[in-house]
Amino acid sequence: MAYTHTFTEAQALKKLQQYCAYSERCHSDVVNKLYELGVWKKEHDAIIAALIEANYLNEERFAKAFAGGHFRQKKWGRNKIKKALQQKQVSSYCIKTAMKEIPxxxxxxxxxxxxxxxxxxxxxxxxxxxxxxxxxxxxxxxxxxxxxxxxxxxxxxx
Structure with a gap:
Protein backbone atom coordinates (compact mmCIF):
# COMPACT_ATOMS: atom_id res chain seq x y z
CA MET A 1 0.00 0.00 0.00
CA ALA A 2 1.61 3.24 -1.14
CA TYR A 3 0.88 6.35 0.87
CA THR A 4 0.40 9.64 -0.93
CA HIS A 5 1.70 11.88 1.86
CA THR A 6 4.70 11.66 4.14
CA PHE A 7 4.29 11.02 7.84
CA THR A 8 5.82 13.02 10.64
CA GLU A 9 8.16 11.21 13.01
CA ALA A 10 5.44 10.92 15.68
CA GLN A 11 2.84 9.65 13.20
CA ALA A 12 5.28 7.13 11.75
CA LEU A 13 6.22 5.93 15.24
CA LYS A 14 2.55 5.36 16.10
CA LYS A 15 1.94 3.54 12.81
CA LEU A 16 5.02 1.34 13.31
CA GLN A 17 4.06 0.53 16.89
CA GLN A 18 0.82 -0.90 15.52
CA TYR A 19 2.73 -2.67 12.73
CA CYS A 20 5.14 -4.30 15.20
CA ALA A 21 2.41 -5.13 17.74
CA TYR A 22 0.45 -7.05 15.10
CA SER A 23 3.28 -9.47 14.36
CA GLU A 24 6.98 -9.91 15.15
CA ARG A 25 9.10 -7.86 12.76
CA CYS A 26 12.79 -7.64 11.96
CA HIS A 27 14.75 -4.43 11.45
CA SER A 28 14.70 -4.71 7.65
CA ASP A 29 10.88 -5.09 7.64
CA VAL A 30 10.60 -1.91 9.71
CA VAL A 31 13.03 0.00 7.47
CA ASN A 32 11.06 -1.09 4.39
CA LYS A 33 7.86 0.10 6.07
CA LEU A 34 9.50 3.45 6.86
CA TYR A 35 10.37 3.90 3.18
CA GLU A 36 6.82 2.87 2.27
CA LEU A 37 5.45 5.52 4.64
CA GLY A 38 7.70 8.14 3.05
CA VAL A 39 9.63 8.92 6.25
CA TRP A 40 12.89 10.79 5.72
CA LYS A 41 15.99 8.60 6.06
CA LYS A 42 17.48 10.84 8.77
CA GLU A 43 14.50 10.01 11.04
CA HIS A 44 14.81 6.22 10.63
CA ASP A 45 17.36 5.67 13.41
CA ALA A 46 15.38 7.62 15.99
CA ILE A 47 12.16 5.73 15.19
CA ILE A 48 13.87 2.33 15.25
CA ALA A 49 15.59 3.21 18.54
CA ALA A 50 12.24 4.20 20.04
CA LEU A 51 10.68 0.91 18.89
CA ILE A 52 13.53 -1.10 20.41
CA GLU A 53 13.38 0.88 23.64
CA ALA A 54 9.62 0.26 23.97
CA ASN A 55 10.24 -3.45 23.17
CA TYR A 56 8.15 -3.38 20.00
CA LEU A 57 11.17 -4.45 17.98
CA ASN A 58 13.41 -7.28 19.11
CA GLU A 59 15.40 -9.11 16.43
CA GLU A 60 16.21 -12.13 18.60
CA ARG A 61 12.54 -12.59 19.48
CA PHE A 62 11.65 -12.20 15.78
CA ALA A 63 14.22 -14.83 14.73
CA LYS A 64 12.96 -17.33 17.31
CA ALA A 65 9.33 -16.82 16.28
CA PHE A 66 10.23 -17.02 12.57
CA ALA A 67 12.28 -20.21 12.93
CA GLY A 68 9.77 -21.97 15.16
CA GLY A 69 6.80 -20.92 13.08
CA HIS A 70 8.27 -21.84 9.71
CA PHE A 71 9.44 -25.19 11.05
CA ARG A 72 6.08 -26.08 12.61
CA GLN A 73 3.74 -24.61 10.01
CA LYS A 74 5.61 -24.91 6.71
CA LYS A 75 7.92 -27.77 7.75
CA TRP A 76 11.03 -25.96 6.54
CA GLY A 77 14.46 -27.37 7.29
CA ARG A 78 17.27 -25.46 9.01
CA ASN A 79 19.03 -24.46 5.78
CA LYS A 80 15.95 -22.78 4.32
CA ILE A 81 15.16 -21.01 7.60
CA LYS A 82 18.76 -19.73 7.87
CA LYS A 83 18.70 -18.42 4.29
CA ALA A 84 15.36 -16.67 4.84
CA LEU A 85 16.66 -15.01 8.02
CA GLN A 86 19.87 -13.97 6.24
CA GLN A 87 17.77 -12.40 3.47
CA LYS A 88 16.00 -10.40 6.17
CA GLN A 89 19.45 -9.26 7.36
CA VAL A 90 19.11 -10.87 10.79
CA SER A 91 22.41 -11.13 12.68
CA SER A 92 24.23 -14.45 12.78
CA TYR A 93 23.95 -14.47 16.60
CA CYS A 94 20.15 -14.24 16.38
CA ILE A 95 20.06 -16.94 13.70
CA LYS A 96 22.09 -19.30 15.92
CA THR A 97 19.78 -18.57 18.84
CA ALA A 98 16.73 -19.19 16.65
CA MET A 99 18.05 -22.55 15.48
CA LYS A 100 18.10 -23.71 19.10
CA GLU A 101 14.30 -23.26 19.12
CA ILE A 102 13.93 -26.32 16.88
CA PRO A 103 14.09 -29.51 18.98
Missing part, protein backbone atom coordinates in the same frame (compact mmCIF):
# COMPACT_ATOMS: atom_id res chain seq x y z
CA UNK A 104 16.31 -32.16 17.37
CA UNK A 105 13.82 -35.01 17.92
CA UNK A 106 10.96 -33.04 16.36
CA UNK A 107 13.21 -32.01 13.45
CA UNK A 108 14.14 -35.61 12.66
CA UNK A 109 10.51 -36.68 13.06
CA UNK A 110 9.32 -34.08 10.52
CA UNK A 111 12.10 -35.08 8.13
CA UNK A 112 11.06 -38.74 8.42
CA UNK A 113 7.37 -37.88 7.85
CA UNK A 114 8.12 -35.73 4.79
CA UNK A 115 10.40 -38.43 3.41
CA UNK A 116 7.77 -41.15 3.77
CA UNK A 117 5.02 -38.92 2.42
CA UNK A 118 7.00 -38.04 -0.71
CA UNK A 119 8.28 -41.62 -1.15
CA UNK A 120 4.72 -43.00 -1.03
CA UNK A 121 3.46 -40.34 -3.46
CA UNK A 122 5.97 -41.56 -6.06
CA UNK A 123 4.77 -45.18 -6.13
CA UNK A 124 4.07 -44.80 -9.86
CA UNK A 125 7.81 -44.26 -10.47
CA UNK A 126 9.37 -47.61 -11.45
CA UNK A 127 13.02 -46.51 -11.52
CA UNK A 128 14.30 -46.47 -7.92
CA UNK A 129 17.12 -44.04 -8.71
CA UNK A 130 14.79 -41.47 -10.26
CA UNK A 131 12.48 -41.86 -7.28
CA UNK A 132 15.40 -41.34 -4.88
CA UNK A 133 16.51 -38.22 -6.78
CA UNK A 134 13.01 -36.74 -6.71
CA UNK A 135 12.63 -37.35 -2.98
CA UNK A 136 16.12 -35.99 -2.31
CA UNK A 137 15.47 -32.87 -4.40
CA UNK A 138 12.19 -32.28 -2.56
CA UNK A 139 13.80 -32.52 0.88
CA UNK A 140 16.76 -30.35 -0.15
CA UNK A 141 14.34 -27.73 -1.48
CA UNK A 142 12.58 -27.83 1.91
CA UNK A 143 15.94 -26.97 3.50
CA UNK A 144 16.98 -30.25 5.10
CA UNK A 145 20.63 -31.23 5.28
CA UNK A 146 21.93 -33.84 2.78
CA UNK A 147 23.70 -35.79 5.55
CA UNK A 148 20.34 -36.32 7.26
CA UNK A 149 18.51 -37.24 4.05
CA UNK A 150 20.90 -39.90 2.77
CA UNK A 151 20.45 -42.48 5.58
CA UNK A 152 16.68 -42.49 5.05
CA UNK A 153 17.04 -44.21 1.68
CA UNK A 154 18.56 -47.35 3.21
CA UNK A 155 15.36 -47.81 5.26
CA UNK A 156 13.00 -47.14 2.34
CA UNK A 157 11.06 -50.05 0.90
CA UNK A 158 10.48 -50.36 -2.81
Missing amino acids: EAAYLQVLQELFLQKWESLNHEKNRFIKMRKVSDFLLQKGFEPELIQPLFSKAKE
Whole structure:
Protein backbone atom coordinates (compact mmCIF):
# COMPACT_ATOMS: atom_id res chain seq x y z
CA MET A 1 0.00 0.00 0.00
CA ALA A 2 1.61 3.24 -1.14
CA TYR A 3 0.88 6.35 0.87
CA THR A 4 0.40 9.64 -0.93
CA HIS A 5 1.70 11.88 1.86
CA THR A 6 4.70 11.66 4.14
CA PHE A 7 4.29 11.02 7.84
CA THR A 8 5.82 13.02 10.64
CA GLU A 9 8.16 11.21 13.01
CA ALA A 10 5.44 10.92 15.68
CA GLN A 11 2.84 9.65 13.20
CA ALA A 12 5.28 7.13 11.75
CA LEU A 13 6.22 5.93 15.24
CA LYS A 14 2.55 5.36 16.10
CA LYS A 15 1.94 3.54 12.81
CA LEU A 16 5.02 1.34 13.31
CA GLN A 17 4.06 0.53 16.89
CA GLN A 18 0.82 -0.90 15.52
CA TYR A 19 2.73 -2.67 12.73
CA CYS A 20 5.14 -4.30 15.20
CA ALA A 21 2.41 -5.13 17.74
CA TYR A 22 0.45 -7.05 15.10
CA SER A 23 3.28 -9.47 14.36
CA GLU A 24 6.98 -9.91 15.15
CA ARG A 25 9.10 -7.86 12.76
CA CYS A 26 12.79 -7.64 11.96
CA HIS A 27 14.75 -4.43 11.45
CA SER A 28 14.70 -4.71 7.65
CA ASP A 29 10.88 -5.09 7.64
CA VAL A 30 10.60 -1.91 9.71
CA VAL A 31 13.03 0.00 7.47
CA ASN A 32 11.06 -1.09 4.39
CA LYS A 33 7.86 0.10 6.07
CA LEU A 34 9.50 3.45 6.86
CA TYR A 35 10.37 3.90 3.18
CA GLU A 36 6.82 2.87 2.27
CA LEU A 37 5.45 5.52 4.64
CA GLY A 38 7.70 8.14 3.05
CA VAL A 39 9.63 8.92 6.25
CA TRP A 40 12.89 10.79 5.72
CA LYS A 41 15.99 8.60 6.06
CA LYS A 42 17.48 10.84 8.77
CA GLU A 43 14.50 10.01 11.04
CA HIS A 44 14.81 6.22 10.63
CA ASP A 45 17.36 5.67 13.41
CA ALA A 46 15.38 7.62 15.99
CA ILE A 47 12.16 5.73 15.19
CA ILE A 48 13.87 2.33 15.25
CA ALA A 49 15.59 3.21 18.54
CA ALA A 50 12.24 4.20 20.04
CA LEU A 51 10.68 0.91 18.89
CA ILE A 52 13.53 -1.10 20.41
CA GLU A 53 13.38 0.88 23.64
CA ALA A 54 9.62 0.26 23.97
CA ASN A 55 10.24 -3.45 23.17
CA TYR A 56 8.15 -3.38 20.00
CA LEU A 57 11.17 -4.45 17.98
CA ASN A 58 13.41 -7.28 19.11
CA GLU A 59 15.40 -9.11 16.43
CA GLU A 60 16.21 -12.13 18.60
CA ARG A 61 12.54 -12.59 19.48
CA PHE A 62 11.65 -12.20 15.78
CA ALA A 63 14.22 -14.83 14.73
CA LYS A 64 12.96 -17.33 17.31
CA ALA A 65 9.33 -16.82 16.28
CA PHE A 66 10.23 -17.02 12.57
CA ALA A 67 12.28 -20.21 12.93
CA GLY A 68 9.77 -21.97 15.16
CA GLY A 69 6.80 -20.92 13.08
CA HIS A 70 8.27 -21.84 9.71
CA PHE A 71 9.44 -25.19 11.05
CA ARG A 72 6.08 -26.08 12.61
CA GLN A 73 3.74 -24.61 10.01
CA LYS A 74 5.61 -24.91 6.71
CA LYS A 75 7.92 -27.77 7.75
CA TRP A 76 11.03 -25.96 6.54
CA GLY A 77 14.46 -27.37 7.29
CA ARG A 78 17.27 -25.46 9.01
CA ASN A 79 19.03 -24.46 5.78
CA LYS A 80 15.95 -22.78 4.32
CA ILE A 81 15.16 -21.01 7.60
CA LYS A 82 18.76 -19.73 7.87
CA LYS A 83 18.70 -18.42 4.29
CA ALA A 84 15.36 -16.67 4.84
CA LEU A 85 16.66 -15.01 8.02
CA GLN A 86 19.87 -13.97 6.24
CA GLN A 87 17.77 -12.40 3.47
CA LYS A 88 16.00 -10.40 6.17
CA GLN A 89 19.45 -9.26 7.36
CA VAL A 90 19.11 -10.87 10.79
CA SER A 91 22.41 -11.13 12.68
CA SER A 92 24.23 -14.45 12.78
CA TYR A 93 23.95 -14.47 16.60
CA CYS A 94 20.15 -14.24 16.38
CA ILE A 95 20.06 -16.94 13.70
CA LYS A 96 22.09 -19.30 15.92
CA THR A 97 19.78 -18.57 18.84
CA ALA A 98 16.73 -19.19 16.65
CA MET A 99 18.05 -22.55 15.48
CA LYS A 100 18.10 -23.71 19.10
CA GLU A 101 14.30 -23.26 19.12
CA ILE A 102 13.93 -26.32 16.88
CA PRO A 103 14.09 -29.51 18.98
CA GLU A 104 16.31 -32.16 17.37
CA ALA A 105 13.82 -35.01 17.92
CA ALA A 106 10.96 -33.04 16.36
CA TYR A 107 13.21 -32.01 13.45
CA LEU A 108 14.14 -35.61 12.66
CA GLN A 109 10.51 -36.68 13.06
CA VAL A 110 9.32 -34.08 10.52
CA LEU A 111 12.10 -35.08 8.13
CA GLN A 112 11.06 -38.74 8.42
CA GLU A 113 7.37 -37.88 7.85
CA LEU A 114 8.12 -35.73 4.79
CA PHE A 115 10.40 -38.43 3.41
CA LEU A 116 7.77 -41.15 3.77
CA GLN A 117 5.02 -38.92 2.42
CA LYS A 118 7.00 -38.04 -0.71
CA TRP A 119 8.28 -41.62 -1.15
CA GLU A 120 4.72 -43.00 -1.03
CA SER A 121 3.46 -40.34 -3.46
CA LEU A 122 5.97 -41.56 -6.06
CA ASN A 123 4.77 -45.18 -6.13
CA HIS A 124 4.07 -44.80 -9.86
CA GLU A 125 7.81 -44.26 -10.47
CA LYS A 126 9.37 -47.61 -11.45
CA ASN A 127 13.02 -46.51 -11.52
CA ARG A 128 14.30 -46.47 -7.92
CA PHE A 129 17.12 -44.04 -8.71
CA ILE A 130 14.79 -41.47 -10.26
CA LYS A 131 12.48 -41.86 -7.28
CA MET A 132 15.40 -41.34 -4.88
CA ARG A 133 16.51 -38.22 -6.78
CA LYS A 134 13.01 -36.74 -6.71
CA VAL A 135 12.63 -37.35 -2.98
CA SER A 136 16.12 -35.99 -2.31
CA ASP A 137 15.47 -32.87 -4.40
CA PHE A 138 12.19 -32.28 -2.56
CA LEU A 139 13.80 -32.52 0.88
CA LEU A 140 16.76 -30.35 -0.15
CA GLN A 141 14.34 -27.73 -1.48
CA LYS A 142 12.58 -27.83 1.91
CA GLY A 143 15.94 -26.97 3.50
CA PHE A 144 16.98 -30.25 5.10
CA GLU A 145 20.63 -31.23 5.28
CA PRO A 146 21.93 -33.84 2.78
CA GLU A 147 23.70 -35.79 5.55
CA LEU A 148 20.34 -36.32 7.26
CA ILE A 149 18.51 -37.24 4.05
CA GLN A 150 20.90 -39.90 2.77
CA PRO A 151 20.45 -42.48 5.58
CA LEU A 152 16.68 -42.49 5.05
CA PHE A 153 17.04 -44.21 1.68
CA SER A 154 18.56 -47.35 3.21
CA LYS A 155 15.36 -47.81 5.26
CA ALA A 156 13.00 -47.14 2.34
CA LYS A 157 11.06 -50.05 0.90
CA GLU A 158 10.48 -50.36 -2.81
